[in-house]
Amino acid sequence: xxxxxxxxxxxxxxxxxxxxxxxxxxxxxxxxxxxxxxxxxxxxxxxxxxxxxxxxxxxxxxxxxxxxxxxxxxxxxxxxxxxxxxxxxxxxxxxxxx
Numbered sequence: 311x312x313x314x315x316x317x318x319x320x321x322x323x324x325x326x327x328x329x330x331x332x333x334x335x336x337x338x339x340x341x342x343x344x345x346x347x348x349x350x351x352x353x354x355x356x357x358x359x360x361x362x363x364x365x366x367x368x369x370x371x372x373x374x375x376x377x378x379x380x381x382x383x384x385x386x387x388x389x390x391x392x393x394x395x396x397x398x399x400x401x402x403x404x405x406x407x408x
Contacts, residue, residue, distance in 0.1 A: 345395050351392075356386075
């Protein structure tokens with residue numbers, strides 16, 4: 311357990327676990343198949359929620375407004391996640407201290 315000792319903080323090194331950035335990954339034109347499949351699924355979910363919100367608002371009118379707002383919000387977030395997945399996903403280690 312004593313193999314790793316954090317660096318002493320200095321005025322230029324304020325974080326004790328700072329390390330060199332990771333080497334850049336190889337660029338890809340098409341994201342991996344698993345990410346594309348999740349993106350397609352999230353896109354289908356977004357589409358279904360929009361259809362559901364539209365149907366509720368047409369059938370229930372103002373009484374269905376809370377359900378329509380929730381379904382529309384879910385559709386917006388699902389579409390956002392689908393866009394992230396279909397464009398290659400999000401890289402979580404882009405911060406210099408991660």
